[in-house]
Amino acid sequence: MQKSISGQIIIPPQSPSIIPIVNPTMEGEQVEQKTVTLKPLLKGSSNGKRLCRNVIIHGYCKFEGKGCEFNHDTNKSESPQTSPENKNKPAVISSVPAKSVNAPEFVPRFASDPNTNKDPTTVKQQLVEQPSITSISTGFTQFSITNDTNPNMTTTQQRASTVQPQSPSEMLARLGMIPPAQMDPYYYMNQQPVFPRQPLQHHLYSTPLPHISNLAPNQRTVHSFFLPDNIREQLTQRNEAQLMTASARDLGLPLEVHVYHSLCPLETTGEKSSLFYGHASSVYKASCSVDGRTYVLIRIEGYRLVNELSIQVVEAWRRIRHCNIVSVREAFTTRAFGDSSLIFVYDYHPCSTTIYSTYFTPQGQAALYNSSNKNTPLIAESTLWSYITQIASALKTVHASGLAARNIDPKRVLITGKNRIRMNGASILDVLQFESGLNVVRQQQEDLLSFGKLLVALACNSLQAFHDPAQSFEYINRYYSTDLKNVILYLLSKPLPTKNIDEVVVMIGPRILHEINCSQFYNDDLENELSRELENGRLVRLMAKMGFINERPEFDMDPGWSETGDRYLIKLFRDYVFHQVDENGRPVVDMVHVLTCLNKLDAGVEEKIMLMSRDEQSCLIVSFKEIKNCIISAFNDLTSGRK
Numbered sequence: 082m083q084k085s086i087s088g089q090i091i092i093p094p095q096s097p098s099i100i101p102i103v104n105p106t107m108e109g110e111q112v113e114q115k116t117v118t119l120k121p122l123l124k125g126s127s128n129g130k131r132l133c134r135n136v137i138i139h140g141y142c143k144f145e146g147k148g149c150e151f152n153h154d155t156n157k158s159e160s161p162q163t164s165p166e167n168k169n170k171p172a173v174i175s176s177v178p179a180k181s182v183n184a185p186e187f188v189p190r191f192a193s194d195p196n197t198n199k200d201p202t203t204v205k206q207q208l209v210e211q212p213s214i215t216s217i218s219t220g221f222t223q224f225s226i227t228n229d230t231n232p233n234m235t236t237t238q239q240r241a242s243t244v245q246p247q248s249p250s251e252m253l254a255r256l257g258m259i260p261p262a263q264m265d266p267y268y269y270m271n272q273q274p275v276f277p278r279q280p281l282q283h284h285l286y287s288t289p290l291p292h293i294s295n296l297a298p299n300q301r302t303v304h305s306f307f308l309p310d311n312i313r314e315q316l317t318q319r320n321e322a323q324l325m326t327a328s329a330r331d332l333g334l335p336l337e338v339h340v341y342h343s344l345c346p347l348e349t350t351g352e353k354s355s356l357f358y359g360h361a362s363s364v365y366k367a368s369c370s371v372d373g374r375t376y377v378l379i380r381i382e383g384y385r386l387v388n389e390l391s392i393q394v395v396e397a398w399r400r401i402r403h404c405n406i407v408s409v410r411e412a413f414t415t416r417a418f419g420d421s422s423l424i425f426v427y428d429y430h431p432c433s434t435t436i437y438s439t440y441f442t443p444q445g446q447a448a449l450y451n452s453s454n455k456n457t458p459l460i461a462e463s464t465l466w467s468y469i470t471q472i473a474s475a476l477k478t479v480h481a482s483g484l485a486a487r488n489i490d491p492k493r494v495l496i497t498g499k500n501r502i503r504m505n506g507a508s509i510l511d512v513l514q515f516e517s518g519l520n521v522v523r524q525q526q527e528d529l530l531s532f533g534k535l536l537v538a539l540a541c542n543s544l545q546a547f548h549d550p551a552q553s554f555e556y557i558n559r560y561y562s563t564d565l566k567n568v569i570l571y572l573l574s575k576p577l578p579t580k581n582i583d584e585v586v587v588m589i590g591p592r593i594l595h596e597i598n599c600s601q602f603y604n605d606d607l608e609n610e611l612s613r614e615l616e617n618g619r620l621v622r623l624m625a626k627m628g629f630i631n632e633r634p635e636f637d638m639d640p641g642w643s644e645t646g647d648r649y650l651i652k653l654f655r656d657y658v659f660h661q662v663d664e665n666g667r668p669v670v671d672m673v674h675v676l677t678c679l680n681k682l683d684a685g686v687e688e689k690i691m692l693m694s695r696d697e698q699s700c701l702i703v704s705f706k707e708i709k710n711c712i713i714s715a716f717n718d719l720t721s722g723r724k
Contacts (some may be wrong), residue, residue: 124171130150134151135149136153139154159539174416176335216254220377236457293543300547307617308613313608318431320431321363322432323375323429324345326345327344334346337417339424340370340371341368341378342370346366360383361381361383362381363380365590368371375429376410378424379415380423381422381509381513382418382422383422384423386421390515391511392512394515395412401479401482404503405474405502405503405504406478407428408427409426410428412426433497434495435491435495436535437492440491449542458542459542460542462565465594466595467596468502468536469568469589469592471502472489473589477582477583478584479528483521484511485528486504486507486528489528491544496669530573532585533571534573536565536569537553540565542559550573553569564588567588572585592596616680620676626712629719630712630715632652636718636719636724637718647715649705650701651711653692653693682708685705686706687704689702694713
């Protein structure tokens with residue numbers, strides 16, 4: 082609200098959010114602006130009344146006609162103040178109604194320069210010529226707000242500015258709030274539909290284990306209470322991969338396919354993979370609305386199912402459950418992608434890679450060369466025997482079911498953990514190349530041949546090694562044992578009626594026992610690490626219960642519920658565990674003390690401790706068992722349903 086020099090209140094012009102500064106004179110008129118000295122109102126004048134402030138602020142006055150002595154008429158063309166000295170002066174007329182005062186007030190972001198010219202006409206011209214006002218008005222078009230008072234903007238331009246919103250960074254750059262060359266603060270908002278993946282900051286979770294030697298039997302480091310860093314990072318990465326999502330609309334994906342939603346592509350290259358004999362395919366991660374679990378959808382694009390009996394082959398594969406085979410759940414056709422697509426649903430194993438990407442890519446070759454002790458990059462023979470054992474076990478189960486794997490390929494065998502492999506893509510080729518008279522025996526012989534080719538490629542570290550058998554076996558004979566060479570020779574031999582997977586299992590019998598032994602040791606290590614986290618879980622539950630009880634503002638219509646009765650005892654125990662100080666008043670941060678007290682509390686031992694109030698005026702001697710009973714009682718009250 083502003084007052085003119087003549088005492089007339091000038092109402093700001095009407096505008097949704099921006100108040101443009103315009104010339105108050107009409108076009109073609111010349112009004113002389115002179116300084117007029119304000120004179121006091123004449124007591125005898127009937128028109129000597131000021132405009133009521135309620136009308137200016139609210140647009141109306143609820144006391145009009147009920148005793149309010151101010152003027153409520155906003156349609157007068159004469160100045161409410163007249164005197165013998167200003168009678169002949171031109172009146173200042175407001176060109177907008179009084180209700181325009183409800184418009185938001187424009188507050189400039191930057192302070193004005195004190196050296197700016199104070200002439201009103203010059204100031205108006207400068208403000209109109211500044212591009213920041215136009216930028217602000219244009220920037221608000223993304224909220225469907227336009228400046229209706231601008232006569233130079235046509236209706237078409239207003240619609241165009243509304244249809245094409247600006248990004249926040251572009252608007253800030255045009256306003257001069259950020260330099261054009263500065264990093265975009267809205268980078269992750271503007272880069273659509275690309276969703277960059279931020280790497281996990283593993284070094285922020287825990288510090289490396291310090292070098293401590295000669296610890297006493299009763300001494301333990303803090304890190305001994307938690308999982309090792311490598312296992313924790315691996316599990317965290319898997320959890321992150323399982324929870325990763327993407328915008329289906331921006332990526333052009335359907336919102337729902339059958340009972341699966343939240344589709345997220347798993348192919349990082351952005352190219353269509355043609356792994357299944359020339360058929361373009363795509364791989365997605367999706368969540369099932371039936372059980373809430375995450376699955377993998379392999380889509381065969383543009384495939385029209387000719388024979389409905391081919392889909393029944395998937396039912397035979399569904400009955401196979403093996404630790405080295407990625408289980409298939411179902412298969413169906415859909416038009417959700419805009420074409421006729423064939424979908425196969427498999428279990429999802431996050432952070433898994435193929436044998437091809439692990440060993441036969443430039444990154445895999447570099448990693449293998451760095452891990453090899455010899456000058457030649459070699460895969461450890463123990464690792465090869467582990468792969469042989471797992472693939473042989475999977476093939477024995479598949480062949481015993483009267484099926485053939487047909488997927489033993491470096492790009493289809495997944496590595497899901499430490500030396501843990503799984504055969505992927507089961508039943509896909511059976512559906513794509515379905516025939517009434519499938520020769521299962523011949524296909525099983527092809528499985529053994531593909532098994533041998535894979536072992537030659539891994540042992541020689543080259544996918545082209547099979548094309549030169551003499552040199553390849555010379556290389557294998559030089560760096561690996563005779564048993565491994567004999568197994569490969571048997572797999573690559575000519576098909577015979579007596580050649581089957583059972584003979585391979587007999588040949589690798591002693592290696593199977595070694596693999597079982599290593600698996601049991603690894604299982605013991607994981608159980609040992611799990612026992613540590615089991616203790617941590619118990620302690621977290623205790624701390625969560627104490628957090629629900631302590632410092633609760635109100636419960637059961639009692640504002641002091643957490644400070645009275647058994648709850649006060651829990652508060653003192655919280656101070657005893659976490660808020661201790663030494664003789665100099667410094668906080669005592671002792672993890673061993675915290676873990677010891679919480680373990681004793683969870684066990685409910687009879688050991689007694691002394692709890693002291695914060696003012697040191699009262700002491701209580703209680704046992705851990707009594708404190709545990711108090712926590713159980715208070716937590717039961719909270720979960721009883723009372724308010």
